[in-house]
Amino acid sequence: MEYIQVLELFAGLGGLHIAVNNQKDANIQVVKSFEINVNAVKTYQENFGHDVVSNRNILSLSTEELFRQNVNAIFMSPPCQPFTRLGKKLDVNDDRCNAFHHVLKLLPRSPNIQYLLIENVYGFESSKMRDTMLEILQSCGFYTIEFLLSPTDFGVPNSRLRYYLLARKNKKFTFCKHDHTSIVKEFPYCTCRVKSLNDQASICSNCQREVNTNISSLVQQNAGNAAQNSLVNPGKLHSYLDKETDIEQYAVPDKILLRYGNILDLRTFQDSSSCCFTKGYTHLVEGSGSVLVCSRSVTIEEAYKVYNEFKDTDSEAALKSLRKLKIRYFTPKEVERIMCFPDNYTWPKDISDKTKYKLLGNSVNVHVVTLLVALLLHS
Numbered sequence: 001m002e003y004i005q006v007l008e009l010f011a012g013l014g015g016l017h018i019a020v021n022n023q024k025d026a027n028i029q030v031v032k033s034f035e036i037n038v039n040a041v042k043t044y045q046e047n048f049g050h051d052v053v054s055n056r057n058i059l060s061l062s063t064e065e066l067f068r069q070n071v072n073a074i075f076m077s078p079p080c081q082p083f084t085r086l087g088k089k090l091d092v093n094d095d096r097c098n099a100f101h102h103v104l105k106l107l108p109r110s111p112n113i114q115y116l117l118i119e120n121v122y123g124f125e126s127s128k129m130r131d132t133m134l135e136i137l138q139s140c141g142f143y144t145i146e147f148l149l150s151p152t153d154f155g156v157p158n159s160r161l162r163y164y165l166l167a168r169k170n171k172k173f174t175f176c177k178h179d180h181t182s183i184v185k186e187f188p189y190c191t192c193r194v195k196s197l198n199d200q201a202s203i204c205s206n207c208q209r210e211v212n213t214n215i216s217s218l219v220q221q222n223a224g225n226a227a228q229n230s231l232v233n234p235g236k237l238h239s240y241l242d243k244e245t246d247i248e249q250y251a252v253p254d255k256i257l258l259r260y261g262n263i264l265d266l267r268t269f270q271d272s273s274s275c276c277f278t279k280g281y282t283h284l285v286e287g288s289g290s291v292l293v294c295s296r297s298v299t300i301e302e303a304y305k306v307y308n309e310f311k312d313t314d315s316e317a318a319l320k321s322l323r324k325l326k327i328r329y330f331t332p333k334e335v336e337r338i339m340c341f342p343d344n345y346t347w348p349k350d351i352s353d354k355t356k357y358k359l360l361g362n363s364v365n366v367h368v369v370t371l372l373v374a375l376l377l378h379s
């Protein structure tokens with residue numbers, strides 16, 4: 001049996017490490033990882049031990065050192081700022097691409113690397129960096145397949161459309177009849193969880209997609225408690241919430257309510273979607289993540305009718321109306337669950353909520369990457 005030893009680069013909180021640990025077969029493990037942010041490294045150590053992660057700039061990694069790591073796979077989420085919708089889109093001209101480019105340039109001299117998984121933001125697929133990456137991978141003899149997927153595609157109530165690349169040297173990807181220039185926008189196998197496993201059919205009667213028992217059982221066993229709950233209440237936010245939350249501690253402040261009331265992305269317990277949580281959550285408003293309406297007695301329509309009537313003339317009356325909705329931020333633990341981190345994921349004691357949101361906003365949806373690792377290995 002082939003043993004897969006993974007080097008995790010730009011490791012952050014280790015979302016890709018969890019995806020590796022989630023694999024049903026024990027023939028894959030993360031043996032080394034690199035990350036520059038001290039708080040991320042401390043958190044990584046808390047969860048995966050002190051030996052795996054090094055607090056290092058990836059630009060300092062040499063071919064010799066890569067070889068010495070004795071790895072045959074690289075999984076990485078390089079910085080996304082050069083490609084984000086809201087950024088300057090400097091692409092290859094942004095210095096934050098340098099470390100990624102550096103790793104790609106090591107590949108032609110690292111024949112031991114057989115597998116790659118790369119994650120980035122929506123927008124990367126149309127960048128020059130992606131063209132450069134594909135050129136290098138093809139010259140090294142990798143077969144590649146690219147995806148644009150969101151957790152909502154898998155019943156997880158959160159939008160986080162992301163670009164993913166899977167690459168491997170010795171085995172073509174045979175599961176999609178796609179040409180190698182188009183991007184796959186639908187996971188190729190059934191992920192209907194229980195259903196597909198009980199069916200012995202090779203095509204799922206629910207989604208009409210092919211059943212791959214490796215992937216179905218992975219979904220069933222390892223999707224995390226929250227995603228398991230969604231079997232009972234498909235994709236509702238309430239399955240991902242803390243049992244008790246101090247609404248005051250996480251309340252959206254009055255000045256935000258008053259000034260930005262109309263651009264808050266409001267969700268209720270019964271909603272089956274939420275906005276992508278970004279690293280700016282709780283200190284930026286627009287597009288940084290959803291907030292939760294906790295009141296069950298006042299409707300959003302009623303409260304906003306009064307707010308919009310008075311916001312320019314009587315701020316106290318406008319505020320009073322929105323306060324009745326008891327609008328709060330999702331707690332870091334809730335964001336973690338929505339991103340399908342396991343319930344036993346822990347944080348060092350001195351990491352603030354603000355830092356947790358920042359690191360989570362940079363991280364990956366563990367459920368989606370768990371399935372992609374399975375595809376890389378089993379398809």
Ligand SMILES: C[S@@+](CC[C@H](N)C(=O)[O-])C[C@H]1O[C@@H](n2cnc3c(N)ncnc32)[C@H](O)[C@@H]1O
Nearest residue numbers: 010011012013014015036037057058077099363
């Ligand atoms: C998109 S995040 C990765 C998220 C990660 N997959 C996770 O699960 O949290 C990119 C990470 O790369 C780190 N980083 C950026 N430039 C780096 C460099 N030159 N060397 C090492 N780490 C770097 C950042 O600190 C950040 O944590």
